[in-house]
Amino acid sequence: MxxxxxxxxxxxxxxxxxxxxxxxxxxxxxxxxxxxxxxxxxxxxxxxxxxxLLVENINTFNKVAKTGANVNGDIFLNMVDGIKINKNQSVKVGEFETPALLIDNEVVNLNFKIVDEFTKMTKGSVATIFVRKGDDFIRVSTSLKKEDGNRAIGTKLDISHPGYKKVLEGETYLGKAVLFGKSYMTKYIPIKQDGEVIAIAFIGSDISEDLAHLTETINSKKIGKTGYYYIIDSNEKSKKYGYFLVHPKLKDKSALELVDTNGVSFVKEMLTKKEGQLNYLWEGLDKFVFFKTYEEWNWLIVGGVSSNEIFEEAxxxxxxxxxxxxxxxxxxxxxxxxxxxxxLKSLTNIKNGLLSFFQYLNRETNSINKIDINSEDEFGVMAKQINENIEKIEKTVKDDRKLIDETIIVLNEFEQGDLCQRLNVSVDNPALMELKTVLNKMADNLETNIEIILNILEQYSNYNYLNKIPTKDLKAHLLKLANGVNTLGGSITEMLVENKSMGLTLDETSNDLLKNVDNLNHSSTEAASSLEQTAAALEEITSNIRNTTENIAKMATFSNEVTKSAVDGEKLATQTTTAMEDINTQVSAINEAITVIDQIAFQTNILSLNAAVEAATAGEAGKGFAVVAQEVRNLASRSAEAAREIKAIVENATSKANQGKEIASNMIQGYKQLNENISNTTKLIFDVENASKEQLLGIEQINDAINRLDQQTQQNAMIASEAKNVAIITDEISKLVVSSANKKEFEGKDNVKAKNVTTNEKKVEEKILKDKTEYNSIKKHQEDDWESF
Incomplete structure (x- = not known):
């Protein structure tokens, strides 16, 4: 860097x-x-x-397979032409009793002649005949064989099969199906009789080899180096939903649980979207796939490749x-x-020459190295002009340094306080010569003014504040300095005048202060005594109110217990009423039973009379029966009499139960009224308790206030005693202040008088009177409160 x-x-x-x-x-x-x-x-x-293109190939394959299935279907339909159903005749096929199907009066059930002939004719295609029984279609003849080699006979067409509904409605269904491990292009043809579907002609063209070849072709296709295609079952109703039908490694395995690096179930997303493009992370690689659903076969066809292969050439x-x-x-x-x-070689030489010159200017060296460039280009011309200017500046710098050195010496003397030094060296630089003249004049001016200021300050030090510094022709800081000294003299004079005036004032008012302090001391002592008595009385009142509050609280507790007892009594009365109602209900039931007994007795009496009449009609043979009839009639009479007596007793019990119920109801109303009265009483007690608590709280606050006022009054008495001592000391200080001011010389010393403090004395007296009035008012209020308690 x-x-x-x-x-x-x-x-x-x-x-x-x-x-x-x-x-x-x-x-x-x-x-x-x-x-x-x-x-x-x-x-x-x-x-x-x-x-x-793959989807189109699959579609083409499907169409070709469907065309073959249609041709085979027409062949088989001609073979079963004229088939009829005889519902009165049945043939057991497997575990089912099935209606008989007839072709030229020959039973088709369990007859495999036609279906086998069809299979032989079409070189491997299978055929089945279903007979209808109710809403079921049962295989009664088929050339379709299971994995074990046995015919798939005696089974029903699954109602979830996509062709079931169409055939039931009389329509033909054509589509791919997997039957017992083989793939077929199937066709279901409804057979009707009198407008009703009576059977189904089924054919299945074996497309296993062609389909295997198709899937192998799809499986072998590559996208780039590592990309490939695969197929997933997208039929939600299928047991193989979400399984790989075609895949290089994961065939016949479920793809629903596969998630990418970010936890996204990309297969489920493709099954949901059905068609489109998707990106996901798989084993650290960014993959993207295109997918499309072939709806007819429920195939989700996917082609994917790693993004790295795409960007390899890039x-x-x-x-x-x-x-x-x-x-x-x-x-x-x-x-x-x-x-x-x-x-830039020439620029380096110029840089070195300028650095040498700047070092000379900064006094780092005593000599200058000239720029060594002899070329005639721009750098050479620049170097020549710089060298010429360096020579001129070098001579000027040497002369200027002499004056600067002398200036530094003189200013150092100024710094030490010697203002007598002056500059004497002369140079060719007009700016420096003007600086020399200005500095010498500045020194003369400073020396003269400082002498004047020192003279005035010496007078101030001798307590003579009568003279001032002249400010004519002074500017800036010297003017501020002169004004400051003059202001200092004026401030000191004002202070001395004020001190003497305050001293005289303190001297005149010290006696009044002593008198007022004595009065304050006496008043504070009396107030302290009165407050002690008031505090004792309030303490006694507080104790009485506290006892009253506690008793009211106990009354409230007793009231709550009485309320609880009343509520319990009301509950018991309610239970009594309920019990009476239950008794009344039971008695009513007994009454109804007695009524039934009475009716039975009446019927028995009638029957006995009829028996007696029949016995009399029978003559001698009926005498014994007449005796029995008489006894039965006697028994019926006694039963009726007993029922009447029980009924009377029950009616009496019902009356008593109703009276008890009415009494219990009256008790409930009484308890409710009692509970309401107790609640009102409890509420009043609570109100009295709350009021008593508030009264106790107020008295305690007043008691605390009186105690604090008592403490403050005691402190005021102490302060008044101390204030007296302060007043005595203040009187002595005032005399010392006046004596000290008289020793100094200043303007107006003999004209100073004490200040008028009459107004202040009046304010003090008014304050004392106000405090005394407030104290008497508080005392009177306390006495009234004490009498009220």
Whole structure:
């Protein structure tokens, strides 16, 4: 940094290098940025187009497969033409009883002739016939086989199958399906009879090999060096939802739990968006993918690649530009350095010559080295003119230094207080000669004025303040100094006049002060005695009020207990009322039961009468039955009589229960009234208690105030005693002040008189009278309060 500060060459090279670096950096940034954007856009467009092409290929494959399935479907539909259903005939297929399907009176259920012929004819396609039972479609004939080689017979068409609803509504469904580990392009054709769907003709064209070839082609495609394509199942109803259907490493594994470095579930995001572009971090690499959903097969097709591959070529270009920039900076810097070294050699000689001259001016050296440049260019002309001026300045400086040295000596004498020294050396410099004249005149003026000021100050030191310093022709600081000394004399004279006046005044008023202090002392003593008596009386009143407050608090406590007892009594009365109501309810139930018994007795009596009539009709054979009828009638009579007696007792109990309920209700009202009266009494007691507490607080505050006033009165008595001593000392001081002022000489000394303090004495008397009035008022108020208590 020191080299940079001291060298012009270094500065020029440094600025040039910085400028070139900034320019090359901006250029590099723009080139790399635009290159990166162009490469990224090109790669994104390429991936997007290739992804669209893949989707189009899948769509083409799907259309071709559908065309083959349509052809096979038409073939199979012709083979089952004329199929009928006989709901009165059933065939057990597996665990289901199924209606019989007939073709030319031949039962199709469990008959595999047609479906096997179709499979043989189409070289591997499968066929199935479903019969409808209710809302279910059951396989009754099929050439489709399971993994174990057995026919997939006796199973239902899943109601969640996308073709179920369409076929049930009489429409054909065409779509891809995976059946027992193989992929088929399937077609479900509804078969109707009298406008009603009675069966389904199903065909499935085996597309496993073609689909495997398609997925293998997708799996083998690369994007750059490490990029690839993969497929995810996007069918939310499928058990394989979110699984990789095609992937170089993760096939048949779930992708839903995959998260990037930032914890983002990027697969779920793609499944939600269905189509678009996404960036995420994976294993420390910034990856971007394009994705698109093929809705018909529920395939999410994704193509992705690492961003590093895209920017690899851009990085190479960037490194190349940086290297070229560094080489350019070095070449330009060396060229500038050599050029500046040659051009600035003369400037260095001028710098050295000026430094030598400045050192001479600063008295660092006693000689000057001339600038040694013999060229005729701008630097040579500049050096010649500088050398000529240096010679002239050198002669002038030598002469000026003599006068400056003498000036320094004379000013040093001035600093020490010797104003008699003068400058005598003469030089050619008119400014210095004028400075010499001014300094000599300044010394003469200062010497004269300081002599005058010293003379006046000597008189002041001898207590003679009658003379002043003349201020004519004085300016600035000398004028301020003269005015200051004169002002000092005037201030001292005013102070002496004031001191003498105050002394005379103190002397005249000291006797009055002593008298008033005696009166104040006597009053303070009386006030202290009265306050002691008042404080004792208030203390007794405070004690009485405190006892009263405590008794009221106890009354409040008792009142609360009485209130609680009344509330408890009201609760018990309420419970009694409730119990009476329960008894009344039970009695009513008994009354109803008795009524039932009475009715039973009446019915029994009627029955016994009927029995007696029947016995009489029977003659001799019915005599025994007549005796029983008579006993039954007697029993019914006794039952009725007992029911009437119980009813009378119950009615009496009901009346008593109602009376008890009415008494309990009256008790509740009484308790409520009692509780209300107790509450009012408690409230009054609380009000009295609060008032008593406030009264006690007020008395205690008054008691505290009286105690503080008593302490203050005692202190006032002490202060009055001390004030008397101060008044005596003040009288002596006033006499000393007057005596000291008379010893000094100043204007108006014999005309000084004491000040008029009559007004002040009057104010003191009025103050004493006011204090006495306030004291009597306080005392009277305290006596009235004491009498009220």
């Amino acid at each position: 020191d080299f940079l500060k001291k060298s012009v060459i270094a500065k020029v090279i440094f600025v040039s290098i910085i400028s070139i670096i900034i320019s090359m950096s901006i250029l590099t940034y723009l080139v790399v940025s635009n290159t990166s954007k162009a490469m990224k856009n090109s790669n994104e467009m390429s991936i997007s187009k290739e992804l669209s 990085n190479k270009i960037m490194y190349l530009i940086i290297i070229l920039s560094i080489i350019t900076v070095l070449i330009i810097s060396i060229s500038i350095f050599i050029s500046m070294k040659v051009l």
